Structure formats: C-alpha cells, structure tokens
Amino acid sequence: MTELTPLSDALLRWLPEQRWFGGKNRDLSEVSTRDAVTLLDGDPKLVHAVLSTADGEYQLLVGRRRELPEHLGHAMIGEVDGYVYYEAVHDTELMGRLLTLIAEDTWVEGIHFAPEPGAVIVPAQRAKPVSAEQSNTSVIYGTEYILKLFRRVVAGPNPDLQLHRALQSVGSKHIARPLGAITDEFVVLGILQEFLQGAVEGWAMATASVRDLMAEADLHAAEVGGDFAGEAFRLGQSVAEVHADLRKALGSGQEGPERLYEAVQAMHRRLDAVLADVPELAPYESALRAVFEQARSGRSLVDVQFIHGDLHLGQVLRTATGWRLIDFEGEPAAPLAERNALRSPLRDVAGMLRSFDYAAQQLLVGHPADHQLEVRAREWTARNREAFCDGYAEVGDDPREQGPLLRALELDKAVYEVAYEHGNRPDWLTVPLASIARITAGED
Amino acid sequence: MPDAPQTGTTDVLGNEFTEDGHLVEPSSDDFGTARQAPREPEWYKSAVFYEVLVRAFADSNGDGTGDLRGLAEKLDYLEWLGVDCLWLPPFYASPLRDGGYDISDFRQVLPEFGTVDDFVYLLDQAHRRGIRVITDLVLNHTSDAHAWFQASRTDPQGPYGDFYVWSDDDSRYSDARIIFVDTETSNWTFDPVRGQFYWHRFFSHQPDLNYENPEVQEAMIDVLRFWLDIGIDGFRLDAVPYLFEEEGTNCENLPRTHEFLRRCRKVVDVEYPGRVLLAEANQWPADVVEYFGDADAGGDECHMAFHFPLMPRLFMAVRRESRFPISEILAQTPEIPSGCQWGIFLRNHDELTLEMVTDEERDYMYAEYAKDPRMKANIGIRRRLAPLLENDRNQQELFTAMLLSLPGSPVLYYGDEIGMGDNIWLGDRDAVRTPMQWTPDRNAGFSRCDPNRIYLPVIGDATYGYQGINVEAQINNSSSLLNWTRRMLEVRTAHKAFGFGTYTELGSTNPSMLAYLRRWNDDVLLCVNNLSRFPQPVELDLSEYHGLVPLELTGGVRFPRIGDLPYLLTLPGHGFYWFQLVPETEGGEAP
Structure with missing residues (x-):
C-alpha cells in the first residue's frame, strides 16, 4: 500500500492512453504503485511513483492539488477524496522542485538527486515540458537545462548516462553536456543536460533541403540552393569524432569470425520473422540472404566499440557551433545487454545512411508515382550519403572500405523498417522496400 | 617627368613649393564652413546610411557626369526617404584609375564633381535637413600622380623622399598576400625614375604611404583636420589594416597601425566631438573588433566598422533556406565596446565580396548568384540587389527587413530602394555604378546632356530599364518598393532598439x-x-x-x-x- 493505491482504478484507465505506455495491446488488468516518495509536501504536493504493470515498471511524477488550475486540466489522472491527481511534468511549479533537488545534491528516501561532478546548477529557471516525445518525457528549464525522465524503469547500467559521462570525460564537442542525474539504487531515472537552445533536428534540416530540390524538379541535387552536402559532410565528421571519443574513453576491441557469424545469423533470424508477417518482402529474400552472407567475406576481424546504437537524423542537432549527437540510449526495443555491448561503429553509419533515404523519400509518400521526383530523391540520397562518408573518412576509417558489412547492416536495418512500417504506417512500406530493391540490385 | 622641384618655385604640374621644398597645400581657412548637424553624440548607432556615388546621382551642369551640386539638389528626396547620413565614396582629385580611391590631391575636389566650395554648399544644405555626410579617406596610399609621390621619386633627399616605402629589391615583406590577384603579380613595383622598388598593397599605381615617417602621420592627420574644419561628419577609413609593414608578418592589423588610429581618434574626440571614424577592414569579426580599440574605454579607435562576413551569409541563408549561415557568423561575432557600432549592408559599390567565406561557400555563392562568368569580379559578384534576387519583390523586402533589423547600422546603396538593375557588360565594377533613375525622361532624368556623352549608359533593358524603374513612377505608386522602403525606415527610426x-x-x-x-x-x-x-x-x-x-x-x-x-x-x-x-x-x- 502506498498513498497512491486509491488511484489505481484511475491509473488503469489513464495509463493505456499515454503515448509512452508500451503495453497498449495487452489487457491491462492491474496497476500497482511499487513506490511512492513524497518530494514536496503541501498543496500542491509532488510524489514520485514507480508503477508495476504486466508490461513492466514505469516512472510517474504525480501532482496533487485541492483545485486543479485550468491550464493543467489536460494532465488530470483522477480524483480521490477531494484531491485532484495529475501528471506533474506539466506543472511548472512542481518541476522547479526537481531542479532544486538536483542543485542541492539531495537524497529523498533512496532516490538521489545529484549534480555531475563540477556542475553548478542554478535552480531558478522556468520549467516547461517538451511535447510529442515517444518513449520518455523531458522538461526544459529556462534556456539552460533539459531534464530527461525515463518512463520505463529498467535496472542495470543506463547506456545514455554512461556514454554521456564517458564522452564528457574526454571533452567531446559533439554532445549536450551531462549536468546531473536522478538515480535510485539500481536504476537511472533521469538525466539533466545542457539545453541546446536554438538547435534544430537534422531531420528538419534535411527535409528543408529535399523540399527545395523537389520544387525545382529540373535541377539536380548538386545544383539547387538548398544543397545539404556541406551539412552532411560535417555531420559525418562529427559522428566519426564521437566514435573516436568513445574509443578513447571506453576502449575498443576486435571480434573474430565467430562473432560476425552470430551477427549475420541474427540478420537471418530477423528476416525470417519479418518474412512471416510481410509478404511484400518475399521477392527479395534470396538477394537479402546473399548480401548477409557476403558480410562474412570481408575482413576476418571487425573493430568493435561503444556506439550510439540508434543513430538517425532525429538524433542529431544542428547548433550555431556545429552538430551534436543526443540520446545515447541505443535502440529502445533492444535488450539492455545488447545496448551495452561493443558493436561495430558501422551500425551507426548504416543507421544514418538509411535516414538520408527516408528524408529524401518522405515528400513522395502518399503521392502518385512521379519518375522525375523519384530520380531526384535518389540523387539527393546518393549525394548526401557520399558527403557523409567523405566527412566520416576525414576523421576515421572510410566506412565504404567495408562495403559488404555496411551493405548488410543497412539492409538489416531496412528489414527492421519494413516490419515497423507494416505495423504502423503501411503507406511508408514502399520506402524501405524500394531501398531493398535498389541495394540488392547493386544500384546503390 | 618633372624635374626635382626647386625651392620657392612652382613645378611643371603647377604645384607650388616653399623655400624648404615643402608643397604649398590649401588650408580650410581658404573655404567656408558648413553649419553643424544637430548635436547628438551617438547618432551613428541608430542612423540609416545611404551610399551615394556623386558621379552617378545627379548632373547639375549637363556634362554627363554627376556632381556635388546635383547631389545637393536631390537632398529633398533623401530627406523624404528618411536616410540619416550620406556616405560618399572619394570625390577628391584623382586620375580615376581606381574609382577615385587613387587620390592625387587630398585637398581638391575632382573638377568634374565641382569644387571644395560646392562641397561646403552640399554639406550645409544636408545639415539643414538633419542629414549628415561622411566620405572615404584613403590613409594607406595615394595615387602615383600625387605631388608627394612625384617629389619622392625625383628627390629622394627632399622632404618627401621618405614619404613612401622604397627598397632596393623586391624581396621584403614576402609574407604579405597580394590582394588584387587579377591584376597584380607582386606588392613591389620598380620605379625607373628613382631606380628603386616601391611598396603597394593594391594597384601598382597606388604607392603605399610610409607611416614609419612621423611627417607622413602628421600630414595625414592634417588632411583629416582640413575636412573636419569644413564640417564633415566623419570618414570611412579605407583599407586601414595595411598602414604599417613588418618583416615576418602578413603586414595586416599590426599594433602600430592601431596606435596610429588611436591618434586619429584622439584628434576627433578632442577637436571635433560628434564626428565618426568608420573602419573599412575586410577581415573576420574577431579581427575587426580590434579596430574599435580598448573596450574598457568604450572604444578608442574607430566608432564603427563594417561587418563584412554577414552580407554573403544573408544570401547563403536564404538560398539554403536555413538560418545557420547567419546564426553562426553572429555567434562568432564578439561583443563590441559600448561606444561602437557595426555597419552592415546588402550591396555597395564594390562587388559582393566573398573574401570572408570559405572556399566551399565561395563556390556555392558563384554557382548560385553568378550564373554568367561576367558576373564575377576579383573575389566577388558584381550585381545589384534586385538582379541578385531575380527581381523577386518578396525577397527584396525580406533582405531589406533583415538589414534594417539585425544588429548594426544599415547602409543602403543608391538605387536599391527602387530596385535598380545592373549592366554586367560594363567593365570592372561599373556594372553597379550606372546613373540613378529619376524619371522616364531622357537619360532617366539624371542629366540633360546628349545621351552619348553620359559617363555610363543608363540601364535600358526590359526588366530594369529607366522607363519603368524610376523614382518618379514609384513615388506616385503607394505600393512601390520605394514607398515600402520609406515606410520601413520610418518604423526603424521610431524604435531606438533597432540601433541601440x-x-x-x-x-x-x-x-x-x-x-x-x-x-x-x-x-x-x-x-x-x-x-x-x-x-x-x-x-x-x-x-x-x-x-x-x-x-x-x-x-x-x-x-x-x-x-x-x-x-x-x-x-x-x-x-x-x-x-x-x-x-x-x-x-x-x-x-
């Protein structure tokens, strides 16, 4: 029993409606609060809760007021005994409390709010939640800080915090500086970082360029004003520098043929699974398997290290001083053991190359086929892939020198995309399928 | 070649010399003095500048060339438009081999523009309307036709023998870059008269003055005083980074150059408060801020400096549809001392300079804005604003709105307020120096002369021709670019925040x-x-x-x-x- 136990029924209705809740497809019959820690008493009151569900554990910050102001109406969870309970991340006043707790290096019943060594936090900053996030929730403080609160409570090392700290220790220029953390004994609950004010997602930058190209259908990608190649080149350099910083901070290794064999087997297994669900993939099966096998024909030893793990244009921000990489959590769906393992940095490169393809194609989705625009989109992708790899090769090993492995990783990623689009956005299925067709035909 | 000047005589060019061989130069006392502009110490921080070429604006005497009296006749227009300060490129006596930047007498007006008295009249009339006037002064060099140079080459032992940088060989200061790479192969040129090489950072007909010589420093400060006494509101100091040379350096931005500028500033502060010095230093902002001087003193060198790298980036940002070219350069721009201000511009009488961009950016700018090879010049693009923007009214408004609202005092270029075009078939930088288009009449109302006599043909093409693009037509059209520009200047003037x-x-x-x-x-x-x-x-x-x-x-x-x-x-x-x-x-x- 915790003080939130009476709220269980309300939570049972509220939880499945939340974007970040992963158990939507399951029958949610029970929610219990494992822990409820009061962070601020009075009215309003702030409670930190860990919810247990059949889908796993979730972190929730609950606010409680006698009367809920109108602007917080949308955050309401339920009403019990004359109190309104609501999701506290929307409450500027209560979120200010979290920053104060971190600034003052505070323990509250096993939860540790701590600044990073050497970081000085100025608590008086107006808080506001970031909308439209998938798996986590973030709160921005003034123009200075951003606090990421992980929704899922997962015991064990947190790659996001671990890699940020490692990169900070070697002075990496391409990250948002970690400034504080919220942890309980085995779990990282939140990370406070430098807020990159005025930064823009790589995706928005790239799609602005594509939009410009598509409006000038008779000009080539290298000819239009909105050319992205310069940015792609610098992005390649930045990713390579982050990889080098990760090696410097956390070391690297080499894996022999056995590990490569395992990796290729994993690609085959993923393909098996997706083929069972998506018949449109069947025509490419043998070509895909051939490319996977070719990956084993390259170098016998593969360099491995800590990597970003889920790199795409949405995970890089353009600031006035260059590109930064964010969210080092790895692929959220992957098991933690995999996210914490040493892997080939080519995985990050492959992820970014796939992302270029998506950026180029996104304006075409849902429109009647237009051959000229398709050609332009492919030119854009080809130009920016090359520029990215050129930039990467300025700093690190040229990823194109390991063509077979890179191609296999890209296709493996495309197979994953096929499954995702099939399940979520059937209109977009053509994007990864067309890429698979091109790559397996040797066109890219 | 003239003989070495005799003491107390006149040489073959008509220059008069004193007993000890010094040139007799006019004094400001020989001329009238214009009334003062209204007192307003930091006027330059919120002023809108308007660059006007005397030659191109209005011709009062029908000889086909604009002149000072003609410009004075158009002051009512400039007052109506709402500009606060005119910037006049050099109008001094000159053989005109570098657009008047090759000055052969600092105390004479180019005869076709008028006389010093005409300038006094212009200044007086401008001040009457609350408009200030600044002009270019080239400190670094003179024309080779200047009497100082002629005396220096013919009489090495005379008072002007050491006014220029002479050397027996051409190997000194080899780390200094050559600026006009199109025309010059060396910074040294051999003079057969004196039998030595002379130093020049620009054209070979523009020998650099020798600032090591205290007499040169005094002589140039006296030139400042001459015009300040008459009443001018300030100077744009041309090519300031190059005054001194030092072996083993690139001969730019040297400490002694700054020391001399502090001397000039002191003269202004003590003797002529309220006048300004504007540095033309085509350098990165981090280097240019040096020309403002000591921040603790609120700046003790120039009051203003041009921000060169911003301009090409405005064009890049719009072409790329990305703010980062602008955000980046402003983020790299250091704070400036409290008494100082940037000058910013979209276009001026020079080409759109691409010195302050990377090679990659330069290629990009050429590809985007100079599609015809004739649009390129030195390291830049010779176009006016409207043709650069393909005559797109929305873009012209956007660029002007940014110019008027970004930090710095905006400098408009004559004719851009009506969207004038250019003529890339004219030589050198003349493409953007054609006559101002006033009316649809003969010579665009610029001059009553025979059209064949005009200094450059007026723009006559179908898009930008004077029949359609002219002041008269646009004044009468309330939705014209001219009336729009005027309205924007009015709004800007009403809000000091734009300037301060x-x-x-x-x-x-x-x-x-x-x-x-x-x-x-x-x-x-x-x-x-x-x-x-x-x-x-x-x-x-x-x-x-x-x-x-x-x-x-x-x-x-x-x-x-x-x-x-x-x-x-x-x-x-x-x-x-x-x-x-x-x-x-x-x-x-x-x-």
Whole structure:
C-alpha cells in the first residue's frame, strides 16, 4: 500500500492512453504503485511513483492539488477524496522542485538527486515540458537545462548516462553536456543536460533541403540552393569524432569470425520473422540472404566499440557551433545487454545512411508515382550519403572500405523498417522496400 | 617627368613649393564652413546610411557626369526617404584609375564633381535637413600622380623622399598576400625614375604611404583636420589594416597601425566631438573588433566598422533556406565596446565580396548568384540587389527587413530602394555604378546632356530599364518598393532598439526561420524572418514575455497575447514580421 493505491482504478484507465505506455495491446488488468516518495509536501504536493504493470515498471511524477488550475486540466489522472491527481511534468511549479533537488545534491528516501561532478546548477529557471516525445518525457528549464525522465524503469547500467559521462570525460564537442542525474539504487531515472537552445533536428534540416530540390524538379541535387552536402559532410565528421571519443574513453576491441557469424545469423533470424508477417518482402529474400552472407567475406576481424546504437537524423542537432549527437540510449526495443555491448561503429553509419533515404523519400509518400521526383530523391540520397562518408573518412576509417558489412547492416536495418512500417504506417512500406530493391540490385 | 622641384618655385604640374621644398597645400581657412548637424553624440548607432556615388546621382551642369551640386539638389528626396547620413565614396582629385580611391590631391575636389566650395554648399544644405555626410579617406596610399609621390621619386633627399616605402629589391615583406590577384603579380613595383622598388598593397599605381615617417602621420592627420574644419561628419577609413609593414608578418592589423588610429581618434574626440571614424577592414569579426580599440574605454579607435562576413551569409541563408549561415557568423561575432557600432549592408559599390567565406561557400555563392562568368569580379559578384534576387519583390523586402533589423547600422546603396538593375557588360565594377533613375525622361532624368556623352549608359533593358524603374513612377505608386522602403525606415527610426538594442536570437525547431529580439530599455522588438520560399510555421519560446501582446509595427495590428504555450506564428514564403511586445490594453472601442 502506498498513498497512491486509491488511484489505481484511475491509473488503469489513464495509463493505456499515454503515448509512452508500451503495453497498449495487452489487457491491462492491474496497476500497482511499487513506490511512492513524497518530494514536496503541501498543496500542491509532488510524489514520485514507480508503477508495476504486466508490461513492466514505469516512472510517474504525480501532482496533487485541492483545485486543479485550468491550464493543467489536460494532465488530470483522477480524483480521490477531494484531491485532484495529475501528471506533474506539466506543472511548472512542481518541476522547479526537481531542479532544486538536483542543485542541492539531495537524497529523498533512496532516490538521489545529484549534480555531475563540477556542475553548478542554478535552480531558478522556468520549467516547461517538451511535447510529442515517444518513449520518455523531458522538461526544459529556462534556456539552460533539459531534464530527461525515463518512463520505463529498467535496472542495470543506463547506456545514455554512461556514454554521456564517458564522452564528457574526454571533452567531446559533439554532445549536450551531462549536468546531473536522478538515480535510485539500481536504476537511472533521469538525466539533466545542457539545453541546446536554438538547435534544430537534422531531420528538419534535411527535409528543408529535399523540399527545395523537389520544387525545382529540373535541377539536380548538386545544383539547387538548398544543397545539404556541406551539412552532411560535417555531420559525418562529427559522428566519426564521437566514435573516436568513445574509443578513447571506453576502449575498443576486435571480434573474430565467430562473432560476425552470430551477427549475420541474427540478420537471418530477423528476416525470417519479418518474412512471416510481410509478404511484400518475399521477392527479395534470396538477394537479402546473399548480401548477409557476403558480410562474412570481408575482413576476418571487425573493430568493435561503444556506439550510439540508434543513430538517425532525429538524433542529431544542428547548433550555431556545429552538430551534436543526443540520446545515447541505443535502440529502445533492444535488450539492455545488447545496448551495452561493443558493436561495430558501422551500425551507426548504416543507421544514418538509411535516414538520408527516408528524408529524401518522405515528400513522395502518399503521392502518385512521379519518375522525375523519384530520380531526384535518389540523387539527393546518393549525394548526401557520399558527403557523409567523405566527412566520416576525414576523421576515421572510410566506412565504404567495408562495403559488404555496411551493405548488410543497412539492409538489416531496412528489414527492421519494413516490419515497423507494416505495423504502423503501411503507406511508408514502399520506402524501405524500394531501398531493398535498389541495394540488392547493386544500384546503390 | 618633372624635374626635382626647386625651392620657392612652382613645378611643371603647377604645384607650388616653399623655400624648404615643402608643397604649398590649401588650408580650410581658404573655404567656408558648413553649419553643424544637430548635436547628438551617438547618432551613428541608430542612423540609416545611404551610399551615394556623386558621379552617378545627379548632373547639375549637363556634362554627363554627376556632381556635388546635383547631389545637393536631390537632398529633398533623401530627406523624404528618411536616410540619416550620406556616405560618399572619394570625390577628391584623382586620375580615376581606381574609382577615385587613387587620390592625387587630398585637398581638391575632382573638377568634374565641382569644387571644395560646392562641397561646403552640399554639406550645409544636408545639415539643414538633419542629414549628415561622411566620405572615404584613403590613409594607406595615394595615387602615383600625387605631388608627394612625384617629389619622392625625383628627390629622394627632399622632404618627401621618405614619404613612401622604397627598397632596393623586391624581396621584403614576402609574407604579405597580394590582394588584387587579377591584376597584380607582386606588392613591389620598380620605379625607373628613382631606380628603386616601391611598396603597394593594391594597384601598382597606388604607392603605399610610409607611416614609419612621423611627417607622413602628421600630414595625414592634417588632411583629416582640413575636412573636419569644413564640417564633415566623419570618414570611412579605407583599407586601414595595411598602414604599417613588418618583416615576418602578413603586414595586416599590426599594433602600430592601431596606435596610429588611436591618434586619429584622439584628434576627433578632442577637436571635433560628434564626428565618426568608420573602419573599412575586410577581415573576420574577431579581427575587426580590434579596430574599435580598448573596450574598457568604450572604444578608442574607430566608432564603427563594417561587418563584412554577414552580407554573403544573408544570401547563403536564404538560398539554403536555413538560418545557420547567419546564426553562426553572429555567434562568432564578439561583443563590441559600448561606444561602437557595426555597419552592415546588402550591396555597395564594390562587388559582393566573398573574401570572408570559405572556399566551399565561395563556390556555392558563384554557382548560385553568378550564373554568367561576367558576373564575377576579383573575389566577388558584381550585381545589384534586385538582379541578385531575380527581381523577386518578396525577397527584396525580406533582405531589406533583415538589414534594417539585425544588429548594426544599415547602409543602403543608391538605387536599391527602387530596385535598380545592373549592366554586367560594363567593365570592372561599373556594372553597379550606372546613373540613378529619376524619371522616364531622357537619360532617366539624371542629366540633360546628349545621351552619348553620359559617363555610363543608363540601364535600358526590359526588366530594369529607366522607363519603368524610376523614382518618379514609384513615388506616385503607394505600393512601390520605394514607398515600402520609406515606410520601413520610418518604423526603424521610431524604435531606438533597432540601433541601440541588445540582440538575442530565438531558436526554434524550424531551421528556415530566423527570429530574434532587439531590446532597449522597455522597447522590446521581435523580428521573425522566413528564409524559405514556402509558407512556414514557427513556435517561439516567448515565456519571458508572458502576458504581453505582439504589436505588428507596419500596420499596428495586435496579435494574440503571449500565453503559456510556445507562441505560434505562420509566415508566407520569404515573409517577415516586426513586432513590438507591449502590455495588453483594452480593445480601443469608444467607452
């Protein structure tokens, strides 16, 4: 029993409606609060809760007021005994409390709010939640800080915090500086970082360029004003520098043929699974398997290290001083053991190359086929892939020198995309399928 | 060649010399003095400058060349337009081998422009209208036709023998780059008369003055005093980084160059308060700030300096539909001393200079804005604003709005307010120096002369020809670019924050949007620019101004109140907004 136990029924209705809740497809019959820690008493009151569900554990910050102001109406969870309970991340006043707790290096019943060594936090900053996030929730403080609160409570090392700290220790220029953390004994609950004010997602930058190209259908990608190649080149350099910083901070290794064999087997297994669900993939099966096998024909030893793990244009921000990489959590769906393992940095490169393809194609989705625009989109992708790899090769090993492995990783990623689009956005299925067709035909 | 001047005589060029061989030069006492402009110590911080070529503006005597009296006749137009200060490129006596920057007598006006007395008249008439006037002064070099140089080459032992940088060989200062790479192969040229090489950072007919010689320093400061006594409001100091040379350096921005500028500044502060010095130093902002001098003293060298790298980046940003070229250069621009101001511009009489961009950016700019090879010159692009923007009115407005609202005092280029075109078939930089288009009459109303006699043909093409593009037609059309520009200057003048205010860029997740705040005491201005040709939304974090209302400045419309959520605006392609953030008031209906 915790003080939130009476709220269980309300939570049972509220939880499945939340974007970040992963158990939507399951029958949610029970929610219990494992822990409820009061962070601020009075009215309003702030409670930190860990919810247990059949889908796993979730972190929730609950606010409680006698009367809920109108602007917080949308955050309401339920009403019990004359109190309104609501999701506290929307409450500027209560979120200010979290920053104060971190600034003052505070323990509250096993939860540790701590600044990073050497970081000085100025608590008086107006808080506001970031909308439209998938798996986590973030709160921005003034123009200075951003606090990421992980929704899922997962015991064990947190790659996001671990890699940020490692990169900070070697002075990496391409990250948002970690400034504080919220942890309980085995779990990282939140990370406070430098807020990159005025930064823009790589995706928005790239799609602005594509939009410009598509409006000038008779000009080539290298000819239009909105050319992205310069940015792609610098992005390649930045990713390579982050990889080098990760090696410097956390070391690297080499894996022999056995590990490569395992990796290729994993690609085959993923393909098996997706083929069972998506018949449109069947025509490419043998070509895909051939490319996977070719990956084993390259170098016998593969360099491995800590990597970003889920790199795409949405995970890089353009600031006035260059590109930064964010969210080092790895692929959220992957098991933690995999996210914490040493892997080939080519995985990050492959992820970014796939992302270029998506950026180029996104304006075409849902429109009647237009051959000229398709050609332009492919030119854009080809130009920016090359520029990215050129930039990467300025700093690190040229990823194109390991063509077979890179191609296999890209296709493996495309197979994953096929499954995702099939399940979520059937209109977009053509994007990864067309890429698979091109790559397996040797066109890219 | 003239013989060495005899003492107390006149040489073959008519220059008079004193007993000890010094040139007899005119004194400001020989001329009248213009009335003073209204006293306003930091006027240059909020002024709108207007660069006008005397040759190109108005011809009063019908000889086909614009002149000072002609310019004076057009002051009513400039007052109506709302400019605060005219910048006149050099009008001194000159053989005109470098657009007048090759000065052969600092104390004479080029005869075709008029006389010193005509200049006094122009200045007096301008001041009467509250308009100030500054002009270029080339400190670094003279024309080889200057009497100082002629004396120096013919009489090495005479008083001018050491006025220039002479050497027996051409190997010194080899680390200095050659600036006019198109025309010059060395910074040294051999003079057969004196039998030595002379140093020149620009053209070989422009020998550099020798600032090591204290007499040169005195002589140039006396040139400043000559014009300041007459009443001029300041100088744009041309090519200032190059005054001194030192072995083993690139001979730019040397400490002694700054020392000399501090001397000049002291003369202005003590003897002529309220006048300004503007440095022309085509360098990166981090180097240019050196020309403002000591920050603790509020700046003790130049009051103003041009911000060169901003201009090409405005063009790049709009072509790329991304604010980052602008954000980056402003983020790299250091704070400037409290008494100083940047000068910013879109176009001027030179080409669009691409020295202050990377090689990659230069290739890009050539590809985007100089599609015909004749549009290129030295390291730049020789186009006017309207043709650079393909005559797109929306873009012309967007660029002008940015020019008028970004930090710095804007410098307009004559003719751009009516969207004049250029003529890339004219030589050198003349493409952008054609006559001002006043009316659809003969010679565009610029001159009564025989059209064959005009110094450069007026623009006559179908798009930009004077029959359609001229002041008279646009004054009478309330939706013309001219009337629009005038309205924008009026708005700018009404808000000191544009000139004096702080600058804070407001980020957003839309890379095509450039938004910033200008703030001066209670005056808070919000400027939002859509760099894309497509309509765009932007969400701005204005939480600091919660409860205030954005008041649109050109029309006075009140926008919705700033609330808890990010402030949403939508802009048409290449659109912009200027707002003042004001407290909410009642509707304004009668009670």
